[in-house]
Amino acid sequence: MTRRVAIFLSGGGSNMRALVASMTGEHPARPVLVFSNDPEAGGIAWARSQGIATEVVDHRPFGKDRAAFEAEIAARLVPYRIDLICLAGFMRVLTAGFVGQWAGRMINIHPSLLPKYRGLHTHARALEAGEKEAGCTVHEVTPALDDGPILGQARVPVLADDTPETLAARVLEQEHVLYPAVLRRFAAGDRHPIYLP
């Protein structure tokens, strides 16, 4: 049975594009929706150009009422009969209420080797700490931020002259390899973590 995937993003969506490109042929999943909290997100324009359905719920009118924002998201998802949610550069924290409804069916990519560097500015923090390697992690989403069971990791070396930008670019390349590899397994019900290289 083909798994129906929604991809959530807030920005350019390079991870979304890599996921969409991977879901072809024998792949057990297909992208049926690209969702954003930002009407200007570049990933929304790209998805539309590819004929993929999109939905946008701007979070700003909801202010601090996260529950109301998430209730609107949940309502928009219903017609698409979504089986799995992939967060891919989605920059809003989801409450335990929403996360609980998608337990075991929502995954996220985070640009660090969790459990190190949860939260933001991961590359600057890794450089500040003098790390010799960095990378990215795909994990199941649980109510605690960047904390769920790890489904995959990819490592990259930190170079002496790295800046947060050069390190981010090196990690992002690996994100585009790791996330599709994990989704292919996760969509087939395989939760065994994979480690690259």
Ligand code: GRF
């Ligand atoms: C990536 O670094 C990802 O790890 C983080 O946000 C960024 C998303 O980039 N969650 P993109 O929008 O997929 O290009």
